[in-house]
Amino acid sequence: MKATLSRGAVSALVVAALGFTAAGCGGKGDSAEGKERPSPSKAAAAQADKPKKAAAGALSAAQLAEVIVGKGDVAGYKFEAKAKDEILNLNMPAKPEACQAVADMFFFGTQPEAKASLGRNITPAGKDSTDANYTSLVLLSHEQADAEKVIGDLRTSVEKCGGKYEHLEMKYDGVKALPAPEVGDEAVSYRVSGDFDGDKMPMFVTVVRSGSTLVAASTLNYLEPEKTEVPAEVIEAQLAKLKKGA
Known part of the structure; x- marks a missing residue:
C-alpha cells in the first residue's frame, strides 16, 4: 500500500497494533470465530481483506488455526x-531505510508478505495475578x-x-537487540519505544522461526513498563504445538 495516510488513520493503526482496545476491555475468549472489532480505518480494512495465496511449504490459514496456542495450552493466561x-502489511517506507524490517514487524508485517497469518492477544489470568504484561502473538506463514x-x-x-526511526509520521527510538531465546530454528529479540500522546512506552519483541513459520510476539506493560517481558512459556508452548501439528 503506497498511498499517504492521514494522521488520524496513522493513530488508529498504531492503536490497533499496540492492542490498546483489546487490553482495555474483555472479549469472548479463545474463539477465533468470535466477532471482530470494527476496522480502525479504511486502509486497515482494505489490507485485512487482501487475499493471500498459500504456497508450497507454507501453512494455510486453516492449518494455522489448528496449531496456534489457545485456551488450556498455557496455564495462567487468557x-x-x-x-x-x-496484522498489517502496510509496505510504507521507514526512515532510515535500514529500519524497514523493524518498522514492518511493529504491525506484524514482513517483506515478502506472509501467505497466511493468525494471531492471539494474551493477558495473564487469575484473580491474584499482578502481571500487567500484554502480549500479541502472531503466526506468519511463509515458504521456508x-x-x-x-x-x-x-x-x-x-x-x-x-x-x-520514523514510520507513518510516528517517531520510535530505543531500538536495541536483546538476548534471543535458544528455541526453534533461529530467533531474534529486541526492544523499541514509541511516544504515544506524550507517554513513552517500550515494546519487547521476539520472533522465532520454526521451519517455514514465524512466531512473532510483542509485549507491552501498561502499568509497569520496566517489567515488560515476552512470556517464554507462551513462546515455548506455541513452538511445541506448531511442531506437533506439523
Missing part, C-alpha cells in the same frame, strides 16, 4: 482472537526460504537501524 486489522530471509533481514535491521 487468550483472545486477534482481529485481522491488527522467505521465512529465513524475513528473520535474517529483521536481525540485520535491528543491528543497523541506529536506535531510532
Whole structure:
C-alpha cells in the first residue's frame, strides 16, 4: 500500500497494533470465530481483506488455526482472537531505510508478505495475578526460504537501524537487540519505544522461526513498563504445538 495516510488513520493503526482496545476491555475468549472489532480505518480494512495465496511449504490459514496456542495450552493466561486489522502489511517506507524490517514487524508485517497469518492477544489470568504484561502473538506463514530471509533481514535491521526511526509520521527510538531465546530454528529479540500522546512506552519483541513459520510476539506493560517481558512459556508452548501439528 503506497498511498499517504492521514494522521488520524496513522493513530488508529498504531492503536490497533499496540492492542490498546483489546487490553482495555474483555472479549469472548479463545474463539477465533468470535466477532471482530470494527476496522480502525479504511486502509486497515482494505489490507485485512487482501487475499493471500498459500504456497508450497507454507501453512494455510486453516492449518494455522489448528496449531496456534489457545485456551488450556498455557496455564495462567487468557487468550483472545486477534482481529485481522491488527496484522498489517502496510509496505510504507521507514526512515532510515535500514529500519524497514523493524518498522514492518511493529504491525506484524514482513517483506515478502506472509501467505497466511493468525494471531492471539494474551493477558495473564487469575484473580491474584499482578502481571500487567500484554502480549500479541502472531503466526506468519511463509515458504521456508522467505521465512529465513524475513528473520535474517529483521536481525540485520535491528543491528543497523541506529536506535531510532520514523514510520507513518510516528517517531520510535530505543531500538536495541536483546538476548534471543535458544528455541526453534533461529530467533531474534529486541526492544523499541514509541511516544504515544506524550507517554513513552517500550515494546519487547521476539520472533522465532520454526521451519517455514514465524512466531512473532510483542509485549507491552501498561502499568509497569520496566517489567515488560515476552512470556517464554507462551513462546515455548506455541513452538511445541506448531511442531506437533506439523
